[in-house]
Amino acid sequence: METYVWDVRNYVHDLSTYPQIEEIRAGFEDNELIAIPTETVYGLAANARNAAAVAKVYLAKGRPSDNPLIVHIHSQEQLDFVREIHPAAQQLMNHFWPGPISFILPLKKDSLAEQVTAGKDTVAVRMPEDSIAQQLLKIVGLPLAAPSANLSGRPSPTNYEHVYEDLNGRIHGIVRGDDSHIGIESTVLDCSSYPFRIARPGAITASMLEGVVAGCVTEADYTSDEAPIAPGMKYRHYAPNSPIQLIEGGISAPLHADAHTAVVGPESIRTLVTGGTFYPLCQDEQDITGASAHLYDVLRSIDHNQAISRIILSGFKRDEASQALMNRIDKASAGK
Structure with a gap:
């Protein structure tokens, strides 16, 4: 129905x-x-x-x-x-x-x-x-x-x-x-x-x-294997079909990707990437609000591209402002 x-x-x-x-x-x-x-x-x-x-x-x-x-x-x-x-x-x-x-x-x-x-x-x-x-x-x-x-x-x-x-x-x-x-x-x-x-x-x-x-x-611990007291604590979450390789701290040097790779990151790193398919997540590395708003939509868009078999994701500086965003990216990347 x-x-x-x-x-x-x-x-x-x-x-x-x-x-x-x-x-x-x-x-x-x-x-x-x-x-x-x-x-x-x-x-x-x-x-x-x-x-x-x-x-x-x-x-x-x-x-x-x-x-x-x-x-x-x-x-x-x-x-x-x-x-x-x-x-x-x-x-x-x-x-x-x-x-x-x-x-x-x-x-x-x-x-x-x-x-x-x-x-x-x-x-x-x-x-x-x-x-x-x-x-x-x-x-x-x-x-x-x-x-x-x-x-x-x-x-x-x-x-x-x-x-x-x-x-x-x-x-x-x-x-x-x-x-x-x-x-x-x-x-x-x-x-x-x-x-x-x-x-x-x-x-x-x-x-x-x-x-x-x-x-x-x-101080919080988001890695506990105990029975979860809140959603998102323990099980595999937020993951697209293709595995994600996380680049800690973000892509800062030229990167060549093959035709089956999606590269996800701020628009500001696009010029560093050749090959593959680039999916912009936000404007620049400081745009945590934009990256958070678009993360799941971008991951789902990649799932619709049958040519993609892996994802390279440019990470963000780890601080309090990016903590929630990086928590979701970590979960999606680890497949936990």
């Missing part, structure tokens, strides 16, 4: 006037899977209180059952499934929500479907800033569990086409909005103990958090 597509781009200022909004609401109430746009990546949303709906998420994505999901809300009043909130976490929520950050919080027993948290006693929660996502969450009135709307392990979807490519026929529908402007998944902050720990890097960095609550973040 083909997946429904609801193109709401002309209704971004008032989603309630979209002629088929009741169809979308009914889909969620009937515990169907519907992909929605957010500022980070498109999410595959389901009623977080219904076990059957959440089970469909894992099945549609081919997602490991111990990989928890992030619950999306439209206001802090919906946090009735959380036991308590640390005062510092509350300060951070007040400052950064709505926005690209998820908070891992203690969960009230039996308040959400068990598979949302992969059986853990904590839950990751986010309030997206995307206008369509915000309005849709208000209209539906349910907390929605929403991992990235792609097949597990694939580059995350940053536009409707990516979702349709991976999940057409596997899910009930797709709410088509604009492309995700951030392009990589949210920061995940583990607030189960203090000081907090960044379980997954994203657009909200440690120094940004420290700027609101001094001393609130401890």
Whole structure:
């Protein structure tokens, strides 16, 4: 069965006037899977209180059952499934929500479907800033569990086409909005103990958090093989079909590639590359925002080129600004 597509781009200022909004609401109430746009990546949303709906998420994505999901809300009043909130976490929520950050919080027993948290006693929660996502969450009135709307392990979807490519026929529908402007998944902050720990890097960095609550973040380890407490920590993620060779620090000398190689990097290095097919990721080495926004789209574009059998990716200087981007590139390159 083909997946429904609801193109709401002309209704971004008032989603309630979209002629088929009741169809979308009914889909969620009937515990169907519907992909929605957010500022980070498109999410595959389901009623977080219904076990059957959440089970469909894992099945549609081919997602490991111990990989928890992030619950999306439209206001802090919906946090009735959380036991308590640390005062510092509350300060951070007040400052950064709505926005690209998820908070891992203690969960009230039996308040959400068990598979949302992969059986853990904590839950990751986010309030997206995307206008369509915000309005849709208000209209539906349910907390929605929403991992990235792609097949597990694939580059995350940053536009409707990516979702349709991976999940057409596997899910009930797709709410088509604009492309995700951030392009990589949210920061995940583990607030189960203090000081907090960044379980997954994203657009909200440690120094940004420290700027609101001094001393609130401890050093993170993104390489743990323990059961993941947040999405993106353990399993193979973000990977295209062809293997990636990462050039640490970026391509700085002339490079010749064969006809079956894609070279990915800033436009500023194009003159160093001969042969192969060059895929620009951003303008220059300092354009981390541009590189983050386009990474998954470029990797998916390469998959459509059947002549390509390997990828050379020009890396970026490793610092706090590039941490989230390089985390995704590392995962895609290692195939972990």
